[in-house]
Amino acid sequence: MLEVLSGLPDALSVASIFAMCIGTAAGILVGAIPGLTATLAMALLLPFTYTMAPLTSLGMMAGIYNGSMYGGAIPAILLKIPGTPSAVATTFDGPPLVRQGRGKFALHVALVASAAGSVLSAIALMLLAPPLVSFALRFGPVEYFWVAIFGMTAVSLLMVSAPAKGVSAALLGIAVGIVGQDMMTGSERLVFGLREVAGGINIAVLLTGLFAVPPALAMLAGGSSHGTGGISLSGRGIRLWEAIRLWPTILRSGAIGIIVGIMPGAGGNLAGILSYSEEKRSAKNSDQFGKGEPRGIAASECGNNADNASSLIPTLALGVPGNSVAALMMGAMLIQGLNPGPALFTQHPDVVFGFMWQMLITGVVMLGMGFVGAALFIQMLRIPTALLSPMILVICSIGTYAAGNSFVDVWLMLGFGVAAYFLSRSGYPIAPIVLGAILGPLAESSFRRALLITRGEPAAFFSSTISLILVAAILLVIGMPLIRYGIGRFKNRPSAALHEGHTHDND
Amino acid sequence: MSRQTDQSVSLFERLTIFALVGVLGGVILWDAASLSGASAYFPRAVGGLTILISLVSAGAALRQTRSRTEEAPLRRGIPALLILAFYIYSASWIGFLSSLIWFVPAMAVLGGEKRLLRIALLTVCFGLAVFLVFGVLFNQPLPPELILGEL
Numbered sequence: 001m002l003e004v005l006s007g008l009p010d011a012l013s014v015a016s017i018f019a020m021c022i023g024t025a026a027g028i029l030v031g032a033i034p035g036l037t038a039t040l041a042m043a044l045l046l047p048f049t050y051t052m053a054p055l056t057s058l059g060m061m062a063g064i065y066n067g068s069m070y071g072g073a074i075p076a077i078l079l080k081i082p083g084t085p086s087a088v089a090t091t092f093d094g095p096p097l098v099r100q101g102r103g104k105f106a107l108h109v110a111l112v113a114s115a116a117g118s119v120l121s122a123i124a125l126m127l128l129a130p131p132l133v134s135f136a137l138r139f140g141p142v143e144y145f146w147v148a149i150f151g152m153t154a155v156s157l158l159m160v161s162a163p164a165k166g167v168s169a170a171l172l173g174i175a176v177g178i179v180g181q182d183m184m185t186g187s188e189r190l191v192f193g194l195r196e197v198a199g200g201i202n203i204a205v206l207l208t209g210l211f212a213v214p215p216a217l218a219m220l221a222g223g224s225s226h227g228t229g230g231i232s233l234s235g236r237g238i239r240l241w242e243a244i245r246l247w248p249t250i251l252r253s254g255a256i257g258i259i260v261g262i263m264p265g266a267g268g269n270l271a272g273i274l275s276y277s278e279e280k281r282s283a284k285n286s287d288q289f290g291k292g293e294p295r296g297i298a299a300s301e302c303g304n305n306a307d308n309a310s311s312l313i314p315t316l317a318l319g320v321p322g323n324s325v326a327a328l329m330m331g332a333m334l335i336q337g338l339n340p341g342p343a344l345f346t347q348h349p350d351v352v353f354g355f356m357w358q359m360l361i362t363g364v365v366m367l368g369m370g371f372v373g374a375a376l377f378i379q380m381l382r383i384p385t386a387l388l389s390p391m392i393l394v395i396c397s398i399g400t401y402a403a404g405n406s407f408v409d410v411w412l413m414l415g416f417g418v419a420a421y422f423l424s425r426s427g428y429p430i431a432p433i434v435l436g437a438i439l440g441p442l443a444e445s446s447f448r449r450a451l452l453i454t455r456g457e458p459a460a461f462f463s464s465t466i467s468l469i470l471v472a473a474i475l476l477v478i479g480m481p482l483i484r485y486g487i488g489r490f491k492n493r494p495s496a497a498l499h500e501g502h503t504h505d506n507d
Numbered sequence: 508m509s510r511q512t513d514q515s516v517s518l519f520e521r522l523t524i525f526a527l528v529g530v531l532g533g534v535i536l537w538d539a540a541s542l543s544g545a546s547a548y549f550p551r552a553v554g555g556l557t558i559l560i561s562l563v564s565a566g567a568a569l570r571q572t573r574s575r576t577e578e579a580p581l582r583r584g585i586p587a588l589l590i591l592a593f594y595i596y597s598a599s600w601i602g603f604l605s606s607l608i609w610f611v612p613a614m615a616v617l618g619g620e621k622r623l624l625r626i627a628l629l630t631v632c633f634g635l636a637v638f639l640v641f642g643v644l645f646n647q648p649l650p651p652e653l654i655l656g657e658l
Contacts, residue, residue, distance in 0.1 A: 162567075164563050164564050165564060168528060168557060168561065171553050171557045171560070174549065175531070178550060182546045187542055187546050189538065189546065217587050220583045220614065221580055221583050386614070387615045389587075389615075390607075390614035393591055393614070394603065394611070397591075397598065398637065398641055402649070418588055421578060424576065425524075425576045425578045425584075426520065427521070444548075451545065
């Protein structure tokens with residue numbers, strides 16, 4: 001624990017605090033705009049982090065991550081429109097409170113719960129990542145190969161409704177990841193004479209294209225504005241004793257959010273909904289949920305924020321991101337020349353532990369900003385989306401150009417954006433592409449190093465206990481869609497018989 | 508969400524995308540044919556599996572009559588992508604800031620914004636903000652501008 005404390009002075013430097021404040025404000029503003037997510041905000045910022053110091057860049061990212069999760073609650077409560085997918089469960093009890101004239105109170109409940117969830121999650125990150133690093137030191141190339149395969153299969157199969165498309169997306173990501181010179185033999189792969197990509201595809205270019213272009217296009221489809229006439233903060237805010245009474249809810253939802261965050265392939269939306277369901281199930285007045293019960297808002301918001309820092313545990317300790325935001329965080333570290341994994345903890349403890357503190361401090365910063373700037377943040381709902389969309393695309397283009405002073409990068413960003421738009425329309429998930437691009441090269445290099453060490457002996461891939469556990473976990477993940485399919489068929493059989501003759505669409 | 512969600516996607520579009528993904532798998536396999544030894548293991552596996560899964564996805568799509576998406580409809584998405592491509596091309600000649608003067612209004616009109624004064628005002632404000640942030644605050648080296656010259 002003492003080593004964790006060593007990161008605190010760096011996290012409290014002037015540049016770091018400034019970055020955290022800017023990031024948190026930007027995160028709340030972005031989260032408050034329906035259609036804009038933490039991934040989009042971080043993808044927009046990523047190209048600009050090249051010139052920043054590591055903790056300045058990561059502090060800004062931490063602020064955006066935590067801030068956007070709370071920001072998503074603002075339209076969820078005031079307009080019944082979740083600003084981010086994670087705020088879906090907040091729409092159940094937020095709008096009824098607004099109708100009762102308690103809009104300000106509802107926003108404050110969301111703010112307190114979000115901040116508490118962020119802090120709890122950061123504490124979990126500080127407590128759990130170092131022991132996992134000690135365990136990961138036992139890993140060799142074989143174990144890293146299986147960890148990378150596990151990360152890719154989990155995200156490809158568990159978080160999507162169409163597992164084949166998830167795997168396909170991960171494969172496309174691996175293909176992007178292997179573009180360039182082979183590090184071992186020097187042979188060029190998938191370069192096709194384009195000298196600019198011989199060194200590999202810039203991860204910031206990929207992430208910006210994938211996560212910023214399709215949402216910007218989708219904003220054009222929504223008409224010119226959100227139709228937010230008459231939004232105002234009504235009633236009084238939260239009182240101290242009311243906040244204290246939320247603690248049992250916060251502890252329960254925080255625990256759920258932390259566990260969900262550690263699981264690869266899960267995400268804030270699952271954490272929010274699970275926390276809400278558990279709170280409703282355990283409540284004596286469960287009939288009040290959905291009618292303006294503050295604990296419903298607190299559960300959802302605490303759950304989705306508690307997922308944040310904990311989702312970075314496997315990223316920091318193993319170098320295996322479990323979701324797209326964690327992949328973006330990893331991208332920000334790679335840009336700085338920092339390779340997440342056990343070596344990061346010994347080579348750059350100031351950065352890794354400083355970043356953990358930043359995840360905690362941004363929760364507190366968010367609390368202050370939320371209380372002071374609520375009236376300003378709801379003004380974001382009035383900006384016409386038709387104008388926001390081109391602004392996002394301009395920033396994407398300039399940011400991508402600035403990352404490498406190259407128009408080839410900007411065209412590549414557009415290419416990835418076009419691919420993401422059409423793939424997403426056809427049901428391909430985007431997150432596995434990023435995971436494939438990051439974990440594919442790790443899997444390949446580990447595989448080839450293992451082959452060299454074991455002189456091509458396949459049995460070596462199944463020789464250690466850790467490898468066998470990982471292989472079993474991979475098989476379980478692969479089997480899950482089949483199990484779900486079987487359960488679905490079993491459940492639907494009687495209803496299918498009853499509704500025979502009716503046509504169902506695959507909506 | 509206020510955006511026009513839940514657009515339907517035609518079977519033809521989905522099959523085209525599956526076919527293109529399959530072709531991409533073929534390209535990866537073709538490129539891997541020139542490689543030897545361990546360099547070729549992953550590209551071959553990735554190319555082969557991509558083709559195989561595209562066939563599976565196409566087979567599943569034939570049984571699934573309708574599919575829906577929350578992405579922008581084609582009538583907005585394709586023109587927007589073409590305008591964005593032209594913006595990048597334009598930026599390489601006259602600069603990012605000079606190009607945004609036509610790009611932001613064009614996209615806003617495409618997105619359904621009809622209040623021209625508001626578009627003009629926000630475009631100018633945004634252009635100034637971009638200039639201050641990138642040109643002054645970040646001192647980012649950008650291509651020469653037609654209007655503002657070298658930043």
